[in-house]
Amino acid sequence: MVFMRKTLFKASCFCVATILKLWGRTLRIKKVHDDVVQKYESQSKKGLLYPYWHQHNFCLAMIGSLNHRSISTMSSLSRDGELSASIQRYLGFLVSRGSASKGGAFALRQMVRDIKSGSHGAIAVDGSKGPLYKVKKGILYLAKLTGSPIIPLSCYFPKKIIFKSSWDQCYLPIPFSKGVLIGGQPFFISKDASEEEIENIRLQVEQELLNLQTQAQHLI
Numbered sequence: 001m002v003f004m005r006k007t008l009f010k011a012s013c014f015c016v017a018t019i020l021k022l023w024g025r026t027l028r029i030k031k032v033h034d035d036v037v038q039k040y041e042s043q044s045k046k047g048l049l050y051p052y053w054h055q056h057n058f059c060l061a062m063i064g065s066l067n068h069r070s071i072s073t074m075s076s077l078s079r080d081g082e083l084s085a086s087i088q089r090y091l092g093f094l095v096s097r098g099s100a101s102k103g104g105a106f107a108l109r110q111m112v113r114d115i116k117s118g119s120h121g122a123i124a125v126d127g128s129k130g131p132l133y134k135v136k137k138g139i140l141y142l143a144k145l146t147g148s149p150i151i152p153l154s155c156y157f158p159k160k161i162i163f164k165s166s167w168d169q170c171y172l173p174i175p176f177s178k179g180v181l182i183g184g185q186p187f188f189i190s191k192d193a194s195e196e197e198i199e200n201i202r203l204q205v206e207q208e209l210l211n212l213q214t215q216a217q218h219l220i
Contacts, residue, residue, distance in 0.1 A: 013083065017065075017090030024062025026175045027157075032182040032219055040149055040186060047072070047120040049146075051139045051205060052153045053213070054124035054132075055168040057084075059155050062173075063181060064122060065091040072114035072121050074098060074107045074138070076128040094119055099128045100136050108138060108145075115146045122153075125205070130167050135206040140198050143189040150201075152184035152208045156216035180216045184208045 040048055047069070052060055064071050070092070075085035076099040085095040094114050098107025115121045121142055125135040143150050157179035160171040173179055185208060187201055 010086065013086035014090050017087045020058070020062050020087070021065045021091060023172075023175055024065060027062065027173055028176070028178045029063065029155075030178070030180050030219065032180060032216075034181075034183065036186065037151060037183045040151065041069070044148065045118060046146060046148050047115040047118055049115070049139055049143055049148050049150045050120060050122045050153045051125040051135065051150060051209065052122065052155075053168070053209060054127040054130075055166075055170045056153075056155055057124055057127075057168075057170055058172050059157065059179070060122065060153065061088065061091055061093075063155075064093065067120075070094060070114075070119040072096065072111050072119040074111060074123055076101075077103050078128070081128065100138065101129075104138060108141060111142060112145050115142065115148055121146075121148070125209070126168070132168055133206070133210065135202050135209070137198060137202055140189055140202055140205070143187070144191055144193055144198070147191065149186040149188055150205060151186050152205055152212055153181070154184075154209060154212035154216050155179055155181045156213070156220065158220055178220060180219045182212050182216045182219070184212050 072094040074096050075081040077097050088095050096107035096110035098104045111121055123139045125139055126132055157173035157177055159174040159177040162171045
């Protein structure tokens with residue numbers, strides 16, 4: 001029975017990942033400030049760090065699965081996290097397990113290795129359980145340990161299915177719909193940055209993500 005459950009779980013995750021990947025190929029995405037992203041990608045052998053709001057998980061997973069460069073991300077140790085991690089792995093992501101409340105230090109160390117090896121890092125910075133639109137410090141410590149720039153990301157699709165019962169109001173874009181993917185200004189953290197400096201940049205990243213969210217809605 002255990003073997004059957006595990007087999008069914010893996011098969012289900014594979015099917016979901018395949019559907020999301022095909023779904024993502026139908027989306028018509030307008031990329032804004034992509035030149036900034038391309039500039040830093042071409043200049044660095046290390047990966048870049050992309051913070052985003054948790055509600056964009058499905059959307060950015062679809063887009064990220066089509067990326068030519070590997071992406072390292074983090075998923076919690078909960079049951080929901082196991083489901084998410086399995087789907088993300090089938091989408092081609094490198095997944096470290098942990099969160100701010102449990103296992104975060106281990107996941108952070110794994111992501112540092114991935115990023116230094118050339119993978120991009122993508123983190124839902126208000127996850128895994130909120131509060132909504134409040135940046136946690138994990139990605140800032142990643143920037144301090146790797147020297148990689150933080151480039152906030154946001155996206156917007158006017159035609160979407162919203163899961164209103166979820167804490168983050170996550171959504172799925174309607175197939176073949178138009179959307180915007182927008183990158184923000186880069187942030188850098190020195191290896192000897194103090195906690196006060198890290199907190200200051202955390203607030204700036206948070207505000208930039210909020211600004212991008214608003215900008216994206218006016219670019220369709």
